[in-house]
Amino acid sequence: MPDHLFVGKSVPRTIEADKVTGKAVYIDDLKRPGMLYGKILYSNHAHARIKSIDISKAKQLEGVRTVLTGQDIPDVRVGFLKDQTVLKKDVVRQYRDEVAAVAAISPEIAEEAISLIKVEYEKLPAVFDPFEAMKQESPLVHEIDARGRPLKSNILPLPWKFETGDMEQAREDSVYTSKDTVSTTWVNQCCMGTSGCIAEFDQNSNLTLYDQTNVIFGHIGRITEYFSQIGLRGKKIRVVNPVVGGSFGTKLDTDIYEFIAIQLALKTKKPVRILFDREEEFQALPPRQPAVFTIEQGCDKEGKLIFRHCEAILDNGAYTSWGATTPSVMMMPMSSLYRVPNVYFKATCVYTNNIYAQAMRGYGNPQATFAVETSMDTLAEEAGIDPAEFRLINRNRPGDQTPMKLKITSCGLEECIKAVKEKLNWDEKQGKQNGRGVGMASLIHVAGGARVTKSDGHGIMIKLDEYGHVDVIESGTDQGQGSPTVISQIVAEALGVRPEDVFLTFGDTALALWDAGTHASRHTFMAGNAAIGACAKAKRQILEMAVEQMPKIIKMGLKRKKRKDPEFVEPDLDFGLIANPEDLDIRDRMIFPKKEPDHPYFNLPLAQILQNGLLVGTGQSKVVMAEEFYDPPTEMLNWEMKGNLSMTYAFGASGVEVEVDEQTGEVKILNLIAAHDVGKAMNPTLLLGQIYGAAYTGVGYGLTEEIKVRNGRVMNPSFRDYQMLTAMDVVPIEVVIIEPIDEAGPYGAKGVGEPGLVPTAPAIANAVYDAVGVRITDLPITPEKILTALKEKK
């Protein structure tokens, strides 16, 4: 390994100074000339027919520029399964259904106008439980599908089924088996910046969408399709990020409010901003997908897993967004966390009149891992094997190919499990059930991209000015994950400059090449590899320039010296040392011959070469710019749901020690160990930040967070009532970094954005069991549930 100047170092995050001093321009701060403020009227019912909408009063309010209902805009279906329209005009199917929208000269007037709209509804029977919704006699959430064909059931036509091996034989061969039903609920992504966008058309009806999103290019396809149906075929769409206030999965889809902003802007011919308030963020933003799993596993008498069989029911809510695709990721832990030869997994998504779901950090993995890791513990107990040992027996190993055809390259799972054991003092503490307990859980996640669309590419362009400043035009987004720092470290390392010389531009589809999205823990891996490629090309150009310019500069220098000092004896220099680009290198802003890095004459500043290359006099001036579009050789899942969709996979294990108050059911986390195989820690401080943040979110997922939906309505749409943990609730955490240096990663790195969250909740559940002997299989693990279970046990 060559020693790195910047990669692997805790380079500070200087770009964030603007954020902490209030200079950064978020969507909340962004104003366009003549901008209007949009506001949405939502449904009052979970399921109802709209009898009439009276907008007359709202229209008359001074300052209102337009009021739209479903009657005023084209009746075009949008969304993942095209199962909704932008404004609902006949039937509402959930409380967050958008019924009307207003644009006005101030947010207050818009809000008042909304309150003046009168809607008459006729209630329809509703269904809120997915199991009820599957029954024949249940009311239908949708009467017809996107193509107008009648529907007979609330079950969605999605093919989430994975099968491998011989289940019947496997069941017979198993000596021990276990069966559990586990469930998880809705949780909100809780971005500090709420959802928002500004839609602005030019006179030729081309759209610029300023948008709080992490998938800038994703909008273009969906809006293009929408445009083609509303008479704007062929119009140009540009998506621009303001400073993005968090994502955590929220913005994978084009949300309805974005289409509404577009319609309001079209109608008023003014830029229109829609910005959610916090209540809206809780009520009208699709949260993490809830699911119920029935999972069975079997093993032989040595504890080797023989089969895993799991059926999942997903409450889809009234419409379909990316939440319904989370089973594609659930399949990964289901089929590939630990070695298991026979696997069956089926997920059924069911329409209900509840809110619908989207992506959130982990994308189905936290739910599925909660199921798998609960089952791992119950089966270990059945087999009489220590749960940590049981996991080690079945661990994934480097070089494995899993039943889903994932190719495991580097894999530090063994080290992670062992680190958790050691740090928790596992052997001494496990199995006591004396009010204190330890528990663990592992994870697998994509860490080298995720081919969920036909391109998993990421483009980067870089250019250098004549002072040695490097502009990097990223096709990804910066939602606070630290990419401006990490990517500048990579560019500095690969190009031979310093991180402070590198300036990144994120989030503008008009400038950048293309990117599948800053999601799936893929950004450092993808952008890092693209950056390395682009830097290699730029470096080649610089060195070619150096071959031309260096001898000239050096000879001139010698002449000058001679003129000043007639005594000076010109040295006999071997210009052969710098005759070819291959012989030169750049490091820390200096260009020098590889063979003699400390050569007293052949050491010139990069900026000098760039200046001389540009300011040549006549006809041949040059600039340095290069681009790289990196699309890894991975596979889409085939019809059997198999394929190597990522270049590499992240592994990790979480361990917790808890104390349970048996009188109140309260859980106190005494210690949390997060051991992660990260390939290479590019910036240790940033890496810790990612893991701390993810692990704490996992603690909230495990213990407190829950959107309480009662009869379709969100009952706790505020941070007062939604129990996201605060800075005062942090628990002691120790992170163990395992660095197996992955061949495919930039400088060996794997993605780490999501993994920290995934195993935390099941580790807590397993620790609670170890402490007091009750197993909570429904998240969050509240004191009420523990106390109830303890009473039942007695």
Next chain:
Amino acid sequence: MIDCDYLRPDNLEEALGLLKEHGPRATLIAGGTDVMAKIRNTKKTPEVLVSIRGLKDLKYIDKRSGYHIGALTTHRMLEQSELVKAELSALHDGASRVGSVQVRNVATLGGNICNAAPSADTAGPLLVLDALVFMEGPEGIRSVPITEFFTGTYKTVLKKDEVLTEIKIPGEMEHFGSAYWKHSRRKAMNLPILGIAVSLKLEGEIISDVRIALTVAAPTPVRANKAEDFLKGKALSDEALNEAGKIAASTECCSLRDSLRGEAWYRGEIIEVYVPRMARLAAERIAQRRSK
């Protein structure tokens, strides 16, 4: 957007004058942490806000023939007061758990009591410390015991033209130990699922006097009189304390409800568990003070 007149008198007299002048159109505002939240949540702005933040001499914690606390004393001041911590421990427990440091820096004790939420974190402590509430209005000064101050959920005996000026805690409370438990899921920025305050006096091992108060257990903060009566004169034992907890959790002392924040049965469990725990803590605090 908030559109109203904002008046800022410099002294109590002026404040009383303004309240009289504007009558029902006016709302008094101290730290504003309840008033502003209410404006936002109800989307209704009072026509006139009379801010008493300029009344600097209503900000004090004194001990002279009893404890005197000015209405504008912030929770942060109570939290940082060694006197309150040592001698009015329950109030210290309560004030230190209001919202967050940022909230405690502006939110006042007077506001907490006048807002009269069933969950107010200083209500239970003041109930077990026998607080007297002083109010001043056009007719002069009057006082009521805190047990009579709350008349309903968000309702008090305070008249529209009166200002709460002082909370007084009798000097004999010096001989009591006290403690308050805020049962909540998070350590900050949370309203209690339930609050339990206990104060007691010991003669040897005998509980010679005791007060127990519960919040979020009834429409107003309440004293658990029956549980107190049961404990009085008994030795400090697990048995007696557990029984007192059971009585406190029964319908004789409270009317527990299911709400989003917690279910009635669970609230009952917490009362049963924390009445004894807080009584123990109060007793420990007496011992600690003696040993100093």
